[in-house]
Amino acid sequence: MSTLVAIRDVGTSLDGNDSLYSPAKEKAANRGAYSNRSSLSLRRAKHLLGAAKTKLFLAFCVLSIVVFGTCRLTSWMGWNPHYPSSVSSPSRGGYTVLINTWKQNSLLKQAVTHYASCHGTDAIHVVWSESNLPSESLKTYLEKTVVLKTRRSHVPNIRVDVNTGDNISHRFKPIDDLQTDAIFSVDDDVIVPCSTLDFAFSVWQSAPFTMVGFVPRMHWLDKEQNNIAYYRYGGWWSVWWMGTYSMVLSKAAFFHRKYLDLYTHKMPPPIQDYISGERSCEDIAMSFLVANATGAPPIWVKGKIYEMGVSGVSHLKGHSERRNKCLNDFISLYGTVPLVPTNFKAVSARNEWLW
Known part of the structure; x- marks a missing residue:
């Protein structure tokens, strides 16, 4: 009595693909896909963070210019004889x-x-x-x-x-x-x-x-x-x-x-x-x-x-x-x-x- 042994070609997988099935290979492939997705997300986050930093820097520059210009304008306009004092009198009356x-x-x-x-x-x-x-x-x-x-x-x-x-x-x-x-x-x-x-x-x-x-x-x-x-x-x-x-x-x-x-x-x-x-x-x-x-x-x-x-x-x-x-x-x-x-x-x- 002869036994029929099914022999699978070396270059063919069970689903017809031209590669051997390997659980390790499948995990590696999954990791690669996840890595690609993570890299893409990271790049997007870095891009958004860079844009936010740029906006904050520009806002700081504008604010600095406004403050500097205000100080200069006040100085240019001259002495204000009734400029309020912020220091209270000490114990001996000032x-x-x-x-x-x-x-x-x-x-x-x-x-x-x-x-x-x-x-x-x-x-x-x-x-x-x-x-x-x-x-x-x-x-x-x-x-x-x-x-x-x-x-x-x-x-x-x-x-x-x-x-x-x-x-x-x-x-x-x-x-x-x-x-x-x-x-x-x-x-x-x-x-x-x-x-x-x-x-x-x-x-x-x-x-x-x-x-x-x-x-x-x-x-x-x-x-x-x-x-x-x-x-x-x-x-x-x-x-x-x-x-x-x-x-x-x-x-x-x-x-x-x-x-x-x-x-x-x-x-x-x-x-x-x-x-x-x-x-x-x-x-x-x-x-x-x-x-x-x-x-x-x-x-x-x-x-x-x-x-x-x-x-x-x-x-x-x-x-x-x-x-x-x-x-x-x-x-x-x-x-x-x-x-x-x-x-x-x-x-x-x-x-x-x-x-």
Whole structure:
């Protein structure tokens, strides 16, 4: 009896395909199909993610341009005299604004009105050193009109301190009834926005025995001959070029109230006589006084300030030579150079849109 054995051709599968059936092969094929589908899905996801990133980047660029343009536009439009202050007054009532004025009543009115609107201002003292007394209309404006224009729950005390004679050092006379430790010394033609002023005040609070201001100046050794050193006084462009400074001018600066007493009663008499005779450089003398007392540099605060006058004494002919002379004469009278150079600058992060 013969047995019939079905023999399958090597090249033919059970379903007629020209390959041998293999479970492993089938699984591999299935994996390949799945892999293709997964790769396609992944590519689509990456494409969508890339598109989303591009849109987010473009949106960020547009927003940055708008913010930058708004800041520039605000700066271009100029000073807003009633810009709201965001810093509340500290325990001692904030700061006293000490305004030095000289025959610029219209500018004085603007300055007093502005500083009265700053929330950190506890009091305003106007240093009056003119031969003529302030008119009744001016006093009425300062004492009544400014109060009516000030939209604050606490209206600062405003007073005109009349001095006899026109001694330039009157701007640093002690004030007996001050309620604050902080003095903000400013000229009548300089306006510092309230928010910028309050930031500078917070910087001063971190270093209350140094000068903190907006107008940096510098000095450097120019030459030395026969063991005699000659120093030069550098203005704003020197500070910008060299990246260092050693003074901040009292035309817009904070300092402690104790320096009013030290300047008037403790500063060497030859320097007092020198300032009275030259009728200038009282601001350099204050920088020398504070540096000599602390052994520390001042602090320059970055901030936009507005000078309302047509031109100051710095534009007059021979100004640089007079400042050089004052600097070297003070160094000679002190017998040393108390000024300390620094390159530190205080900047408010709130006003910086790029870190």
